[in-house]
Amino acid sequence: MCVRRNTEDFKDRYSIDHNTEDRYFTIDANTGTIKTAKVFDREETPWYNITVAASEIDSPGLLSHVPVEIKILDVNDNPPELARDYDVIVCENAKPNQ
Secondary structure, eight states, X not given: OOOOOSOSSOOEEEEEOTTSOOSOEEEOTTTOXXXXXXXXXXXXXXXXXXXXXXXXXXXXXXEEXXXXXXEOXXXXXXXXXXXXXXXXXXXXXXXXXX
């Protein structure tokens, strides 16, 4: 994700407000590219909300804060679990879908 402007006339500086975030992400101060800093578990926390601050290098008093919502996508990292044990019998000459 990049929050950089598409012009070379302005030089911006980006940061993450760490009062709203527990250092799960880092941001490139020059480009605004947000990267992960930790391993995530979607079952534990499916969304993160951070605040990105942007300011002009030549005018640091011009400061904007933007809320950013980050959705963690699910990866099949846990084996399936059945509610109880099952005994299954299959004949050796069984055909598919039998």
